Amino acid sequence: MSDVANKADKAVQPAVKTGMGKIGNWGHPIHPATVHYPIGLLSISFGLDALQLAPWLTSGLTWLKIMPPAAVVNVLSHYTGAAGLIAALPTLASGIAELYGMWQGQAQSKGSVKEAGKDAIAKKNVSGEKLKVALTHATLNDIVLGIAAFNWWVRRQSKDLILPPFNAALSAAAIPLFLYSAYLGGSLVYEYGVGVMRQGEAAEIKKRQEKEQ
Secondary structure, rough: OOOHHHHHHHHHHHHHHHOOEEHHHHHHEOHHOOOOOHHHHHHHHHHHHHHHHHHHHHHHHHOOOOOOHHHHHEEEHHHHHHHHHHHHHHHHHHHHHHHHHHHHHHHHHHOHHHHHHHHHHHHOHHHHHHHHHHHHHHHHHHHHHHHHHHHHHHHHOOOOOOOOOHHHHEEEEEEEEHHHHHHHHHHHHHOOOOOOOHHHHHHHHHHHHHHHH
């Protein structure tokens, strides 16, 4: 890397380490612990919005007393979406830190950021595969958060918090993207072991296990 890039990297390292949950000798990955609320809240918001595309189903669920009236659904969807966006802030920040740390680690092993990117595109090895999965996961999440933010902005312009059909369609499209992104996030941990026994007490346990083998 150039001198400017090295200086920039050193400048952001404290924030990156904090985002990854590394605080002195103590540490625990923050990102996996912060994903549950935005996933739950935004999924509810998107699901309620998507029901607008099937008014017959909404009417039936309301008649069965499974769903509240449409006016209440609009309010519920709007505020769960807003809460999901707020809850996503620490998730987004810690996710950026994790991705940056992963990319920099790969760049150091390959000699440059460019080579790390090539590895990710071609999936030449496990590290390249892992980086590509992480990039796909991050991209899908950005798209989903963009849809949620756009819906919130459009809906707040309406006195009754009514969402136009186009935005309801966006919400419906966001659901499979969100679910697939969550699946990729799980695969990063459970298949590629990202953050597993990396720091803090978990790292000490790993050392003890290695000594016992």
